[in-house]
Amino acid sequence: MLDLLLPLWMLGVSLYALAKKQDLYGALLQGGKEGLKLIVSIAPALVVLLTAVHMLRASGAMEQLSLWLAPFCKAVGIPAETLPLMLIRPFSGSAALAVGADLMQTYGTDSPIGRTAAVMLGSSETTFYTISVYFGSVGIKRTRYAIPAALVADLSGFLAAALTTRLLG
Amino acid sequence: MGGIWAGMLLIAIAAALVRGNTAALLPAALEGAAAAVELCVKLTGSLCLFGALGKAMEQSGLMKKLGRLLRPIFRRLFPRTADDEEALGYLSANVAANVLGLGNAATPMGIAAVKRMKAISGSSTASDEMCRLIVMNTASIQLLPTTVASLRASLGAGSPLDILPAVWISSALSLSAGLLAARLFQGRKHRA
Numbered sequence: 001m002l003d004l005l006l007p008l009w010m011l012g013v014s015l016y017a018l019a020k021k022q023d024l025y026g027a028l029l030q031g032g033k034e035g036l037k038l039i040v041s042i043a044p045a046l047v048v049l050l051t052a053v054h055m056l057r058a059s060g061a062m063e064q065l066s067l068w069l070a071p072f073c074k075a076v077g078i079p080a081e082t083l084p085l086m087l088i089r090p091f092s093g094s095a096a097l098a099v100g101a102d103l104m105q106t107y108g109t110d111s112p113i114g115r116t117a118a119v120m121l122g123s124s125e126t127t128f129y130t131i132s133v134y135f136g137s138v139g140i141k142r143t144r145y146a147i148p149a150a151l152v153a154d155l156s157g158f159l160a161a162a163l164t165t166r167l168l169g
Numbered sequence: 170m171g172g173i174w175a176g177m178l179l180i181a182i183a184a185a186l187v188r189g190n191t192a193a194l195l196p197a198a199l200e201g202a203a204a205a206v207e208l209c210v211k212l213t214g215s216l217c218l219f220g221a222l223g224k225a226m227e228q229s230g231l232m233k234k235l236g237r238l239l240r241p242i243f244r245r246l247f248p249r250t251a252d253d254e255e256a257l258g259y260l261s262a263n264v265a266a267n268v269l270g271l272g273n274a275a276t277p278m279g280i281a282a283v284k285r286m287k288a289i290s291g292s293s294t295a296s297d298e299m300c301r302l303i304v305m306n307t308a309s310i311q312l313l314p315t316t317v318a319s320l321r322a323s324l325g326a327g328s329p330l331d332i333l334p335a336v337w338i339s340s341a342l343s344l345s346a347g348l349l350a351a352r353l354f355q356g357r358k359h360r361a
């Protein structure tokens with residue numbers, strides 16, 4: 001069922017656009033161009049951050065941090081290795097992507113850690129970026145409880161990611 | 170981000186000094202930079218593909234249609250904004266794009282929605298409905314997490330999409346927790 005989900009979605013979107021007499025091919029090419037722009041805009045950030053992440057790992061600092069925080073993480077059921085991901089997630093999407101990709105490569109995409117990282121990435125957003133863009137661009141100065149409420153959402157998402165990955169395999 | 174980067178370097182160098190493996194730093198740095206480029210190359214194809222289909226959905230009006238399906242929910246969550254046709258349009262487009270994992274399309278719609286909400290309230294203080302919109306956008310409500318799926322596919326996952334149920338449950342829990350927290354922080358005074 002899941003195997004067909006994306007191919008069918010692709011077909012459905014295309015047929016709908018054709019039925020509406022839209023320039024489907026033109027839209028596809030334009031969207032593809034935007035995808036290229038997106039990758040160009042996140043590439044420099046990925047280079048800079050993956051460099052630092054690899055240095056942190058080679059230095060043994062990551063291992064040490066995970067070791068220190070392991071008991072706490074174990075208590076709430078989150079793999080300690082995903083801590084750097086959770087810390088960076090609210091601040092930078094590309095950095096979180098870099099850290100997540102690194103976890104998946106190091107421990108395996110289908111390992112519990114790799115899967116937890118993927119679910120965490122898929123069920124959270126770049127909170128501070130979103131708030132600053134949405135409120136900053138229209139001149140909202142007092143954000144009231146938007147930040148704490150959004151962080152509560154992030155934290156519950158991370159806990160839920162660890163839990164669901166463990167339960168659903 | 171600059172501070173975070175410098176901090177990461179500082180910690181790496183300090184830890185390497187303590188553990189006496191300073192020789193590993195430079196190779197690791199170069200390896201990290203190369204890994205980033207490799208990752209980008211692997212990601213490019215699927216990101217372009219999702220971008221292409223997203224554009225087709227946007228231009229054919231499919232996104233707007235989905236947004237209309239969501240309206241009954243909006244009338245509950247955003248009672249004040251729902252009275253305004255324009256704001257409601259932006260809101261539903263924002264949420265529909267989010268649900269489909271098209272973050273790029275969602276952001277401009279979300280900004281337009283907040284702008285319209287601000288015009289209605291006429292104040293530079295965030296309204297309760299704005300805070301709820303923020304929670305909906307930061308909790309990630311995507312049904313198709315396109316970037317993560319691309320990432321998993323490019324790194325050779327057996328079945329890149331089999332994390333979907335876990336993502337859905339986690340997103341739902343995080344959104345409910347966020348909205349609940351917003352309700353609590355809102356207090357009794359400004360209930361709107």
